[in-house]
Amino acid sequence: MAMSDLSTPKTTSPFLHSSSRLRLSSKSHLSNQFRHLLLPPLHRTSVSKISCSVSQNNQAPVAVQDNGSVKTKKECYGVFCLTYDLKAEEETKSWKKMINIAVSGAAGMISNHLLFKLASGAVFGPDQPIALKLLGSERSIQALEGVAMELEDSLFPLLREVDIGTDPYEIFQDVEWALLIGAKPRGPGMERAALLDINGQIFAEQGKALNAVASPNVKVLVVGNPCNTNALICLKNAPNIPAKNFHALTRLDENRAKCQLALKAGVFYDKVSNMTIWGNHSTTQVPDFLNARINGRPVKEVITDHKWLEEGFTESVQKRGGLLIQKWGRSSAASTAVSIVDAIKSLVTPTPEGDWFSTGVYTNGNPYGIAEDLVFSMPCRSTGDGDYELVKDVEIDDYLRQRIAKSEAELLAEKKCVAHLTGEGIAYCDLGPVDTMLPGEV
Numbered sequence: 470m471a472m473s474d475l476s477t478p479k480t481t482s483p484f485l486h487s488s489s490r491l492r493l494s495s496k497s498h499l500s501n502q503f504r505h506l507l508l509p510p511l512h513r514t515s516v517s518k519i520s521c522s523v524s525q526n527n528q529a530p531v532a533v534q535d536n537g538s539v540k541t542k543k544e545c546y547g548v549f550c551l552t553y554d555l556k557a558e559e560e561t562k563s564w565k566k567m568i569n570i571a572v573s574g575a576a577g578m579i580s581n582h583l584l585f586k587l588a589s590g591a592v593f594g595p596d597q598p599i600a601l602k603l604l605g606s607e608r609s610i611q612a613l614e615g616v617a618m619e620l621e622d623s624l625f626p627l628l629r630e631v632d633i634g635t636d637p638y639e640i641f642q643d644v645e646w647a648l649l650i651g652a653k654p655r656g657p658g659m660e661r662a663a664l665l666d667i668n669g670q671i672f673a674e675q676g677k678a679l680n681a682v683a684s685p686n687v688k689v690l691v692v693g694n695p696c697n698t699n700a701l702i703c704l705k706n707a708p709n710i711p712a713k714n715f716h717a718l719t720r721l722d723e724n725r726a727k728c729q730l731a732l733k734a735g736v737f738y739d740k741v742s743n744m745t746i747w748g749n750h751s752t753t754q755v756p757d758f759l760n761a762r763i764n765g766r767p768v769k770e771v772i773t774d775h776k777w778l779e780e781g782f783t784e785s786v787q788k789r790g791g792l793l794i795q796k797w798g799r800s801s802a803a804s805t806a807v808s809i810v811d812a813i814k815s816l817v818t819p820t821p822e823g824d825w826f827s828t829g830v831y832t833n834g835n836p837y838g839i840a841e842d843l844v845f846s847m848p849c850r851s852t853g854d855g856d857y858e859l860v861k862d863v864e865i866d867d868y869l870r871q872r873i874a875k876s877e878a879e880l881l882a883e884k885k886c887v888a889h890l891t892g893e894g895i896a897y898c899d900l901g902p903v904d905t906m907l908p909g910e911v
């Protein structure tokens with residue numbers, strides 16, 4: 470049964486003008502329904518002679534030549550399938566060159582919010598077509614197919630390709646962005662560092678895969694916890710990629726800090742700027758109220774309750790993630806996805822004059838005396854080219870210095886725990902007691 474004749478120009482769906490497609494990788498894990506997706510993408514020059522049909526044993530459309538014979542080498546799925554309309558292609562000439570974005574843990578909670586923002590153009594812009602490369606595992610491959618179907622049903626014009634698979638060496642091929650989310654989340658009462666053992670391996674393997682097959686200038690954002698040390702593991706396993714390109718997500722902490730300051734000052738949160746999170750994405754992180762500003766004025770001038778800044782404010786940001794787990798039963802997902810969007814946008818758009826943003830970056834060459842060879846959250850600025858520079862002249866007083874040192878010590882201890890994953894010998898793990906308890910927890 471022919472679903473559509475693609476030799477006839479269609480105008481009702483944006484995808485009908487696209488060369489979009491969905492593919493799956495890592496053949497051994499696939500259900501029969503999606504096996505046909507393994508075949509190579511359609512060749513553009515022949516696409517106008519191809520139509521879609523539904524195969525007998527499932528609902529997925531299969532590419533058919535206009536002479537009626539099923540194409541055995543180049544097949545496709547649904548609206549990502551195949552249409553290629555010359556007029557529409559003219560209209561999209563103003564678009565930029567497509568970029569490839571890998572997302573791991575793509576069937577997880579955070580991704581479920583993030584993928585649709587990426588595909589909508591809200592992150593990379595309305596003239597930036599994207600290909601999504603979704604990494605899952607055997608346990609999630611069915612769910613990943615479901616995610617791909619929802620992306621398909623969303624008819625995003627900018628979403629030109631979707632690949633799903635379980636092998637990072639296939640999924641990371643030529644990616645310009647890698648958003649590494651897939652990792653076990655913590656539960657109530659757990660410290661993020663308790664995930665070091667379980668999650669560290671994932672980031673060693675994915676670092677190796679990125680090193681082997683990603684674009685040489687790939688930007689990597691590590692979200693899976695403990696994200697600073699996972700980012701360090703990842704970059705150590707990817708020596709061909711500049712260490713500067715690796716980030717650990719601390720933007721959620723920045724956003725949380727801005728929210729708390731705005732609440733206290735009674736202003737809308739867009740009035741809070743220059744918010745630095747120093748250190749680890751953990752309870753030792755340091756939300757810097759000394760250098761942050763409200764309506765352009767130092768926070769300490771606007772909020773005169775300095776005891777609250779040092780204690781209440783700081784602790785509320787440090788423990789916000791844990792409190793959320795306690796309330797919601799699982800870790801933050803929607804706000805994390807929003808903060809990933811913010812983190813990427815901060816790298817692909819110029820930073821407003823006088824402001825900065827926080828991201829966990831490699832410490833080598835930092836001007837603050839923070840130990841080298843760590844991934845540490847610091848203030849950064851970008852010209853919008855995907856790269857960043859550290860802000861070099863932020864004031865550090867004794868209060869900040871002491872607390873930054875505590876977070877630094879924690880990261881140095883985490884690093885020792887993963888020495889076997891960073892190529893630095895035998896791991897020795899002594900993280901010491903950490904107060905992760907929240908009011909009400911035992």
Ligand SMILES: NC(=O)C1=CN([C@@H]2O[C@H](COP(=O)(O)OP(=O)(O)OC[C@H]3O[C@@H](n4cnc5c(N)ncnc54)[C@H](OP(=O)(O)O)[C@@H]3O)[C@@H](O)[C@H]2O)C=CC1
Pocket residue numbers: 574575576577578579580604605606607608609650651652653654655667691692693694696718719721722750800801802805
């Ligand atoms: N940096 C930050 O600010 C934040 C970081 N996080 C972290 O992000 C990560 C993902 O969170 P979220 O999307 O909510 O989690 P989900 O449990 O919804 O999804 C996580 C995905 O990770 C993969 N995974 C890999 N190993 C494991 C494992 N041992 N157990 C469970 N899942 C595993 C799974 O995908 P598959 O089977 O396909 O591999 C799963 O779908 C967590 O590590 C969480 O702590 C969360 C909030 C904020």
Ligand SMILES: O=C([O-])CC(=O)C(=O)O
Pocket residue numbers: 654655661694721789790791793794800801
């Ligand atoms: O707290 C967690 O485990 C999840 C997380 O990183 C956060 O919400 O900040």
